[in-house]
Amino acid sequence: MADLRPQAMIFVTEYIRNGNNATQAAIAAGYSERTASSQGSRLLKSVEVQQFLNKTEQNLNKDLRVMFADHAVNAFNVLLEVMNDPEAQHKDKLVAARDLLDRAGYKPTDKVVADVNTEGTIQIVFSDKMKKADSS
Known part of the structure; x- marks a missing residue:
């Protein structure tokens, strides 16, 4: 990977x-528009380019995971504030x-609909799947 030319590194970044889009990446890396398609295809077949591409994508994914983890705490706090807001x-x-x-892993297993009317009575509607399980 150390032998990768700067133009090939630019190609990977643009790709x-x-x-x-290998053709557009090749043009952005400075290859001629006339040969960009074949140059892009050739570059993608190169083991060194593939290694650099994989490493670059891994680093990007790692950076994104860190960034999202940082924002997940803020999102959690916003949801908590809304849930506890008396207004x-x-x-x-x-x-x-x-x-x-x-998000904590407590997804409902089936759908139950509760309808509260203005008179204070509650009507609960179970899905067909839950009705069948209850009658067994």
Whole structure:
């Protein structure tokens, strides 16, 4: 990998940046438009270019994971604030609570719908799958 030419390194960077279009990456790296398609194809077949491409993508993915991990704490705090906000609407509190539980691995196994009317009565509607399990 140390022997990779700067033009090939630029090609890899541009290849990742433009969504894996080898022709456009070759043009951006300074190859002629006339030969860019064949140059891009040739570069992608190179073991050194593939190694550099894989290493660069791994580093990008690692950087993204770190960045998202940092923002995940902020997102968690926002959901917690909404859930605990006495001024928030009940539906927003429920959505925040459900999102927090989902992300913690407590996803519901099936759908249950609760309808509360203005008279204070509650109607619970179970899915067909849950009805079958109850009658067994």
